[in-house]
Amino acid sequence: MAKNNNKPYIDRVHSWGRISSVTALCALLMFPVAICLYLDVSPDIKFILQGLLKLIPTYWTVAVVEVLVYTPMLGAGGTYLSFVTGNIANLKLPCAINAMEGAKVKANSEEGEVISTIAIATSSIVTTAVLAIGIIAFAPFLDSFTNSPLLQPAFKMVLPALFGALGAGYFIKHWRISFFPIIVMVATLLIPGMGGTGASTLLFIGIVASVGGALAMHKLGWLDNVKE
Amino acid sequence: MDGTFNNGSLGLYLIAGAVILFVLAQSVFFLVKAWKQGKKLGLDKSKLRNAVTSSALFTIPSALSVLATVIALAPALGLVIPWVRLSVIGNLMYETTAAEAAMEAFGHEGGIANAVTDPTVYAGIAWVMTLGICFSLIILPFLAKPLHKKFMAASNKEKPAEDTPADGKKKRTIGEFINKFATPAIFIGLIGAFIARAIAGQGSTKTPEELDGAGVLSVCTLAVAVIFSIVLELIVKKLKLTWLEPFIMPIGMIVAMIAAIVLYNVLPNGIALIEWRG
Numbered sequence: 001m002a003k004n005n006n007k008p009y010i011d012r013v014h015s016w017g018r019i020s021s022v023t024a025l026c027a028l029l030m031f032p033v034a035i036c037l038y039l040d041v042s043p044d045i046k047f048i049l050q051g052l053l054k055l056i057p058t059y060w061t062v063a064v065v066e067v068l069v070y071t072p073m074l075g076a077g078g079t080y081l082s083f084v085t086g087n088i089a090n091l092k093l094p095c096a097i098n099a100m101e102g103a104k105v106k107a108n109s110e111e112g113e114v115i116s117t118i119a120i121a122t123s124s125i126v127t128t129a130v131l132a133i134g135i136i137a138f139a140p141f142l143d144s145f146t147n148s149p150l151l152q153p154a155f156k157m158v159l160p161a162l163f164g165a166l167g168a169g170y171f172i173k174h175w176r177i178s179f180f181p182i183i184v185m186v187a188t189l190l191i192p193g194m195g196g197t198g199a200s201t202l203l204f205i206g207i208v209a210s211v212g213g214a215l216a217m218h219k220l221g222w223l224d225n226v227k228e
Numbered sequence: 229m230d231g232t233f234n235n236g237s238l239g240l241y242l243i244a245g246a247v248i249l250f251v252l253a254q255s256v257f258f259l260v261k262a263w264k265q266g267k268k269l270g271l272d273k274s275k276l277r278n279a280v281t282s283s284a285l286f287t288i289p290s291a292l293s294v295l296a297t298v299i300a301l302a303p304a305l306g307l308v309i310p311w312v313r314l315s316v317i318g319n320l321m322y323e324t325t326a327a328e329a330a331m332e333a334f335g336h337e338g339g340i341a342n343a344v345t346d347p348t349v350y351a352g353i354a355w356v357m358t359l360g361i362c363f364s365l366i367i368l369p370f371l372a373k374p375l376h377k378k379f380m381a382a383s384n385k386e387k388p389a390e391d392t393p394a395d396g397k398k399k400r401t402i403g404e405f406i407n408k409f410a411t412p413a414i415f416i417g418l419i420g421a422f423i424a425r426a427i428a429g430q431g432s433t434k435t436p437e438e439l440d441g442a443g444v445l446s447v448c449t450l451a452v453a454v455i456f457s458i459v460l461e462l463i464v465k466k467l468k469l470t471w472l473e474p475f476i477m478p479i480g481m482i483v484a485m486i487a488a489i490v491l492y493n494v495l496p497n498g499i500a501l502i503e504w505r506g
Contacts, residue, residue, distance in 0.1 A: 009265050009268075010376075010380075012261075013261075014372065014373045014376070016258070016261070017369075017372060018372075020254045020257075020258075021365050021368045021369045021372075022365075022369060023250075023254075024254065024365060025362060025365040027246075027247050027250045027251070027316075028317070028358055028365070031243065031247050031312055031358060034243045035243065035351045035354050036351045038239050039233060039347040039348075039350070041347050041350075041351050042348070042351075043334075043348050043349070043351050043352030043355060044348075044352070047334050048333070048352055048356055048359070051329050051330040051333030051334070051356035052359055054329040054332075055329050055356070056363075059360050059363065060363040063364040064363075066364060067364055067368060067371050067372070068375065069414065069418075071371070071372055071375040072375065072379035073414060073415065076372065076373075076376050077258050077261070077262055079372050079376070080258075080368065080372065081254065081258050083317065083364045083365060084251055084254060084316065084365065085251060085255065085317070086316065086317040086361075087290070089418065089422075091287065093418065095283050095286050097415055098282060098283070098477045099278075099282060099283050102279065102282055102473055103271075103278065103279055106411075107411050108379065108380055108411065110265075110269060111266075111269055113262075114262045114263075114265050115266070115271075115279050117259070117261075117262035118259060118262045118266065118279045118280060119279050119280075119283040120258075121255045122259065122279070122280045122283040122287070123283050123284075123286070123287040124251070124252075124255040125259070126283070126284045126287040126288065127290075127315070128248060128251070128252050128255070130287075130291035130292065130294075131291065131295055131315055134298070135295075135298065135307050150489060150493075151489065152439075152492075153445060153488040153489050153491075153492035153500070154488050154489050156440070156445075157439070157446060157485060157488040158289065158290065159422050159425070160422070160426035160447075160449040160450040160484070161450075161480075161481045161482075161488065162289075162290065162422075162453075162481050163422035163423055163426070163450075163453075164423065164426070164449065164450040164452070164453025164457070164480070165453040165454070165457045165476075165477045165478070165480030165481040166419055166481075167416075168453070168454045168456075168458045168461065168480060169457065169461060169476070169477065170412060171458070172461060174409075174412045174413075174416060177409065177412065177413055178420070181413075181417050182424055185420055185421055185423075185424035186428045189424055189427075189428040189429055189430070189442075190428055195429065195441075196431075202421040202425065203418050203420075203421035203422075205421075206417035206418065206424070207413075207414050207418060208417070210413045210416045210417030211410060211414060213413075214405070214410075214412075214413035215402075215409075215413075218404075218405045218408075223408075223409060224400075
């Protein structure tokens with residue numbers, strides 16, 4: 001332990017993160033194992049593989065892209081925690097960005113690392129608590145709550161509300177580099193047959209357009225007067 | 229075991245609870261470690277507290293929509309599998325698809341609208357949903373550290389400098405770009421994907437559903453979220469209400485969701501239901 005404490009914080013985070021990823025993976029895999037043992041059943045592997053074949057090409061590719069894209073943004077601790085607890089694009093990442101903006105720290109600093117980890121850990125704990133409370137205590141009424149005709153539009157519009165509010169801060173600060181990627185993505189969606197492109201594919205296109213556009217503007221000197 | 233079974237039995241809840249408690253413990257561990265490190269770095273306690281409170285507030289509306297996904301899957305699978313799947317790695321967007329794919333493979337008819345009564349199929353679905361989503365945890369231990377180190381090295385390699393060389397031309401280096409613009413550009417690309425979908429995305433063609441594609445309500449909700457947040461940010465800056473800054477985003481989001489409810493009920497003759505891409 002003493003040896004571990006001598007390591008820089010970031011290296012310790014990577015050690016904890018690796019252990020947590022592996023142990024979380026084991027815990028996750030134990031879930032279907034435990035269900036099989038508890039119910040005393042053994043599902044046919046052929047059907048499991050059939051189901052997986054539909055998911056793996058998309059999900060595993062997205063997993064690689066997500067690890068590549070999100071790791072620099074979430075910081076080390078935030079990355080490990082986010083990939084264990086999930087809901088990264090729609091919850092953990094915006095939450096971390098919001099907290100770093102609020103604390104006025106940069107994602108690539110040690111302060112950013114700390115704030116991002118605190119934000120994501122808090123978000124995970126709150127999500128787990130909300131789910132647990134909702135399921136254990138609220139389950140009998142939840143059906144009517146989520147299907148309430150009055151509240152339905154709010155649940156359906158959670159993504160535009162979330163990303164609109166999150167984007168506002170960026171549009172004020174970085175309006176020059178904001179237009180191009182959004183135009184590219186809207187244009188992509190307008191191509192016949194591409195209207196249903198999922199957010200995971202679209203965000204990859206968006207990130208390439210955004211970084212490429214910003215780099216071109218930077219090289220052309222259009223961003224020379226922009227303050228950090 | 230044969231015939232139907234209870235997908236909400238205490239045993240299944242205990243299995244789910246054990247997995248979720250394990251993940252919860254990890255979050256608490258990282259929170260404590262980061263908090264201690266924040267204090268070591270001299271970060272103001274109020275900054276750390278603000279990060280916790282604003283993140284908690286920020287999370288509640290989204291967590292409720294995660295809960296809604298759990299409930300949406302409950303008619304077919306009960307609460308246990310969706311609860312675990314949405315608590316560990318799960319994602320609002322993926323889980324329904326994964327459940328559908330698994331049910332199809334096991335020949336379960338009626339998709340997520342029909343209850344799974346065969347315990348073997350139930351267990352099989354748990355396997356497919358788990359294995360389908362777990363790949364990131366397999367590669368993360370190998371990729372996260374080198375990726376993170378590379379990014380940090382690239383970010384810190386060249387600090388932005390007021391470098392005006394002898395020829396009078398300002399040098400615009402990749403290092404400067406990475407340091408100043410790469411992260412905001414990546415974030416804007418990500419945020420923009422969801423904004424673009426709210427403007428021009430098509431809803432599901434397989435299961436036609438109200439309000440799942442871009443239309444009047446999605447654009448209005450988006451506009452309210454953006455405009456309200458910008459106005460609030462300007463007010464906060466003008467009146468120097470720094471304590472309110474971390475809450476601009478969650479407040480903007482909640483106001484936009486309330487606006488969606490109001491517009492849906494106030495706009496005449498189904499205008500709110502208009503979706504230009506279907």
